[in-house]
Amino acid sequence: MTQPLLIEIGVEELPAVPLLKILGDIESSWAKILEANRLLCDFEFSYTPRRLVLWHPEFPRKQPDTVEELFGPPVQIAFKDGEPTRAAESFAQKCGVPLSEIGRGEKGGKEVLYYKKSIPGEASVDLLNEMVNTWVNSMRFGKMMRWGSNQEEFIRPVRWILALFGLEIAPIELFGVKSANTTRVHRQVSFEPIEVDSPKAYFETLEKGGVDLFADHRRERVLQGFEAIEKEYGVEVGRDDELLDEIVAITEYPTPLIGRFDEAFLKLPPEVIMTSMKEHQRYFPVFKNGILHNGFVVVSNAKTDDFSQVIAGNERVLKPRLADAMFFYENDLRNGLNPEGLKNIVFMDGLGTVYDKSVRESVITTILAEVYDERLESETGKDLGEIKALAERAAMLAKADLLSEMVYEFTELQGIMGYYYAKALGEEDLVAIAIRDQYQPSGEESELPENLFAALLAIAYKFDNLMALFSVGKIPTGSRDPFALRRAAAGIIRIVTHFDIPFNITETIDYFKKEYAPFDTEALEKFFDERFYKALDANPSIITAVLESGERDINEIVKKVEALKNVTESDEFKEIFTTFKRVANISKDIDLNADLNVNPSLFEKEDEKRLYDAFMKVVEREYPDYETRLDALFSLKPELDLFFDNVMVNAEEEKLRTNRRNLVGSIYKAFKTVADIKEITV
Numbered sequence: 001m002t003q004p005l006l007i008e009i010g011v012e013e014l015p016a017v018p019l020l021k022i023l024g025d026i027e028s029s030w031a032k033i034l035e036a037n038r039l040l041c042d043f044e045f046s047y048t049p050r051r052l053v054l055w056h057p058e059f060p061r062k063q064p065d066t067v068e069e070l071f072g073p074p075v076q077i078a079f080k081d082g083e084p085t086r087a088a089e090s091f092a093q094k095c096g097v098p099l100s101e102i103g104r105g106e107k108g109g110k111e112v113l114y115y116k117k118s119i120p121g122e123a124s125v126d127l128l129n130e131m132v133n134t135w136v137n138s139m140r141f142g143k144m145m146r147w148g149s150n151q152e153e154f155i156r157p158v159r160w161i162l163a164l165f166g167l168e169i170a171p172i173e174l175f176g177v178k179s180a181n182t183t184r185v186h187r188q189v190s191f192e193p194i195e196v197d198s199p200k201a202y203f204e205t206l207e208k209g210g211v212d213l214f215a216d217h218r219r220e221r222v223l224q225g226f227e228a229i230e231k232e233y234g235v236e237v238g239r240d241d242e243l244l245d246e247i248v249a250i251t252e253y254p255t256p257l258i259g260r261f262d263e264a265f266l267k268l269p270p271e272v273i274m275t276s277m278k279e280h281q282r283y284f285p286v287f288k289n290g291i292l293h294n295g296f297v298v299v300s301n302a303k304t305d306d307f308s309q310v311i312a313g314n315e316r317v318l319k320p321r322l323a324d325a326m327f328f329y330e331n332d333l334r335n336g337l338n339p340e341g342l343k344n345i346v347f348m349d350g351l352g353t354v355y356d357k358s359v360r361e362s363v364i365t366t367i368l369a370e371v372y373d374e375r376l377e378s379e380t381g382k383d384l385g386e387i388k389a390l391a392e393r394a395a396m397l398a399k400a401d402l403l404s405e406m407v408y409e410f411t412e413l414q415g416i417m418g419y420y421y422a423k424a425l426g427e428e429d430l431v432a433i434a435i436r437d438q439y440q441p442s443g444e445e446s447e448l449p450e451n452l453f454a455a456l457l458a459i460a461y462k463f464d465n466l467m468a469l470f471s472v473g474k475i476p477t478g479s480r481d482p483f484a485l486r487r488a489a490a491g492i493i494r495i496v497t498h499f500d501i502p503f504n505i506t507e508t509i510d511y512f513k514k515e516y517a518p519f520d521t522e523a524l525e526k527f528f529d530e531r532f533y534k535a536l537d538a539n540p541s542i543i544t545a546v547l548e549s550g551e552r553d554i555n556e557i558v559k560k561v562e563a564l565k566n567v568t569e570s571d572e573f574k575e576i577f578t579t580f581k582r583v584a585n586i587s588k589d590i591d592l593n594a595d596l597n598v599n600p601s602l603f604e605k606e607d608e609k610r611l612y613d614a615f616m617k618v619v620e621r622e623y624p625d626y627e628t629r630l631d632a633l634f635s636l637k638p639e640l641d642l643f644f645d646n647v648m649v650n651a652e653e654e655k656l657r658t659n660r661r662n663l664v665g666s667i668y669k670a671f672k673t674v675a676d677i678k679e680i681t682v
Helices: 016-021 023-036 086-095 124-137 199-208 215-233 241-250 263-267 270-281 308-335 339-344 354-371 373-380 384-397 405-409 416-424 429-437 452-471 485-499 505-515 521-535 540-548 554-568 573-587 606-620 626-634 637-646 654-672
Strands: 002-011 044-048 051-060 066-074 103-107 110-119 158-165 177-180 255-260 284-288 291-300
Touching (some): 016 241, 066 086, 270 291, 308 405, 373 384, 373 452, 429 452, 485 521, 485 554, 505 521
Antiparallel strands (some): 002 051
């Protein structure tokens, strides 16, 4: 038997970000509580800024009855000379019945005392209070608060509880608040509690009272409002999923409205305007023909027919925000970009100041410019001397915007503001773009630097972070990575492969280690290797095979992994690979660093000669890429099969045995220039 269960916990306005962070946990926690109480059923969790709601269309009236089987002592111990022993009496007492009702069963091959007990399920209404309290206490929002005389903590004060089990009030108490059959609607409709006599009446009351209970409905309402504004005003509203989630979480009756600001503020960099609107006011930017427009969209939570005062109020609030930004911008331009002030900012204990970091990045950037000189000269139209001078200039100016008032106000604009200041102050475009892109990519899906010159500084920033922090023992452990070093290594991998440039991990670390305190450089190399398993979409054994080949160039590692992945994904590869596993097994005791001389004059069998000739044709050919080379090596399967079928590799005569093993070892060694095939599992 079931009946509807509706629980609404009414609170003061919930902060959006903490709520959104644990939204999935809130729902899964209730499901676990239902399961633990043997009351698992379908339910829907909904929320608005003023309520957390659980709706169960069909909730069990009681737990299902259960049967408990109890096994006692062996019969031979329970009875002596036909009389019950203390062990038998204790078991009957444990079961709560006379000894005469105890039966016999079998356990572990022995006859034992046995009792089956039926346990009736408890009424659900008697369990709900503890279940709801457990659920609420499981919500860990981070920063919690106490109110009144309560010693318990929650994210915001609980003001009411509605709990309807069928048409009856389920007794629940939280933080001293007892359940009732009243709810609250939108404040502009009524401040008074409204009584509801059924779940149906509850949903109808909220709908009439200006509360859209369902987050997906509110989201759709906002998006439809955007579309209406775009159609009416001929503009595009900038979508921002993160901001939209917040808006959905802080509104009960969202209505998008368009407002305007003074065109004079468009002199500011677009990112400044958009960041100010988002961070301070939760506004969405507006574009016209792809260019930032002097408009914004605010999502109102008001329930009214006249929004003119809402729009005017938001326009009035935005103006001083943008005026402050304009003041910061103009003041920063007057002060210019000067890295000298960075000497007063400590980067980290043991690593000097941010100015010292800039110097290290300057060294790395200019050396990389020498490594990639031909391509840089081709792409920039400048000679190496000019490129190195600009690279040094970019590195030394890169962190100067940390001293600006704008970045002090909006830390997320570091780099971006440096770009605008550099442009306004007449720096070369190459320098400005490099400053802007130095932190890219900042995540798996984020943008990469615009050009190779900018990529040098982005690599230098990340590489210095890795070298410097490893040198002072700030190495990530477990899931902890407070300095985002895993992201730095992954970023270097992305940049190197995107721009198709060489970057030997071992050689680069070895070359620059003199700039840092001595540390275990092998640990940093291993750290880089671990990143390939996260960064590349491939069977881990394929990545291991490539790394075990001894390849240390990031770009070549990625190319080899991709090639091997493509080859191993073919339908016939499993059948083919059996032969080459045998090649690897035979070669495991062969010194591949030795000169594996193969003397054709020692061949006794035609299959030896056939394999040798086919192999020589493969290794003497030039290949456009690793995949073609691997295909050619794997094409030796027919010759290898005949060789293994008809030739005794471990011949009794030493010269023959060595010659044959060298032939097999040479094939394995040819594979190992791409990957160590013994590591592959398919």
